Amino acid sequence: MTTVRIAHAEPRPGRLANGGFVTHGHLVVLADDAGHRAVPIWMRGEPGESDLSKLLEIAARPPGEIAMADAPEELTVRLLRAAGASVTGVDIDVTEADTAEPRTAEPASGA
């Protein structure tokens, strides 16, 4: 596996001028810094419909700043923390044609 960095995520095609509609899709760019290459992934559908760009924005904030994630994943993280567990990694692989499936690593119990 190649370790990548989530370099960029943005809603695509994006919001309309009135802000009322969004197309539940994200362009995510995974960067392989060591290999000087990047892979773009188009994400669409459930689960993973949350605003990834918002999650990334929150993740980039300094520690201690209030996290205001408007996404179910924010509660997931808080529940895992309460259970003394943390997600240690996510492997992405292709299981069949046209289907890139993320496999979430086993949460490591910190208890």
Added chain:
Amino acid sequence: MSVEISDGDLVRLARDGDQVAFRLLVERHQPTARARARQLCPNPSDVDDIVQESFLRAFIALDRLRDPDRFAGWLAGIVHNVCRGLQRRAPVTLLPDWPEPLHPAAADGLPSAEDLDRADAVRAAVAGLPAGQRRAVALHYYADLPPGQIAESAGAARASLHKARLRLRGYLTEHRPDLVPAGRTHMTTVRIARVERHIPPGPVPIRFPSFVLVLADDAGRRELPIWLVADDGLRLSGLIEPPAGDREPARATQARTEDELTDRLLRAAGASVTGVDIDELGPEVTAARIALTSPAGTQHVTARLAEGVAVAITAIAPVRVADTMMDRLAVPLPGNDRPVPLPDPALALAALSIDHRPRYEPRNLAFADGLDGWLLNGSFAEHASHSHWQDYACAAEGGIAVLSAAVPQPGGFAFLGQEMYADDYRGTVVTFRGEFRTEAAADRAGLFLRVSQDPRGIRGPLTERAALDDPANTIVTIAGDRDWTSHEVTARVPDDANTVMFGMFLAGRGQIELCRAELTRGA
């Protein structure tokens, strides 16, 4: 001696689990938060939601407030953030809370007379403490001294502070019981009975609650109806009644929803949700308290009500509601088979006198502002690994919009269109027309109207075949190379339509152009 409890002290008490303290913070700052929400949010119907959400998030993040004395500014920042994120989330509104707020703000947005009255009550309670306890409170909560510097030992100081808190609670219970919430032990176990869809005809506010979550108290023969906005309603109804063919999620390779993924992760960590309690943090601020057992012990996590219920459904955990809420909001069952009568949402809307959902007329039809307001999408954006997302492109110049293939063999199809709420078009016939020109479009190109009842918009899988077969779509194909030619497509908008979308599409190579676009409606 008259001592007023500062925000910082109330924050510290709340951090120690003192529910009265946080309730006082809510009551003290609710008018200001409401006034700020009114300033930041153009839609008055959203103000209640913003205030509720802001206090809930403040409660959840209270331990992360660096300077407790700056609670007011911190809360103002939260209100600002909640307003910014308004389009994505929707908290709940309890039915009896609709007609009028419990604690209306003063006209100038400053704390109301009620608020000041409550502050006086707390001040009197502190003043009535024995000298030793009052001193401990003053040194710890006012001078910010650690317990070890208050008395000869930290243990003795903590004992004094504990006794002081008990006395404060006793005083307030006796003199101002309205400030003391019911203990969490007085709960009613409920069953998640159903989620009902209630979308009234005609224009409604953009975040109008359109689903009702019904929690049943079978023993007490009563039901608690809770209004939810569309996102939460769809989420919970999807959990209660999964789509056909998808009713055995445990056997599925992938988690179907975020909630199921959460449940799987918790199980993998050896944790389980043992219950979800629903209570109020303060006036008009509801919350769910999720109880969790794990190798780390028993923990509680506070969340939005809908999130807590979603967790309970997924984990098959019991749900309990505070007796005070049930007594105030639950509706007695009229008979064995008769459903709970619900207030008419339209009447509630009239009572609120809030603005209706904004009108969304077609925008930028002459492409004077480029492609502002237009949306590029289609099946080409569906592929996860083949990355066809650059196969089509669009541009606008000189009053003409162009949708074209960007590669020799593009994957899927693309459309360039506008989507609007159907409110102003229900019961009419709409026509989309314009001048079109195709170039080297040997495959398929044309114009379309899509009238959809689904509030979630277009859902996958999105393929050309599916688009052609979808009865929501009315499509007119333009074959071969043409000079500028007028075309139009017409569709009826039923009374239950949610959105209207119109535009042009291209499947394959070449390009299609549009100018002089217009959308009209007739009887």
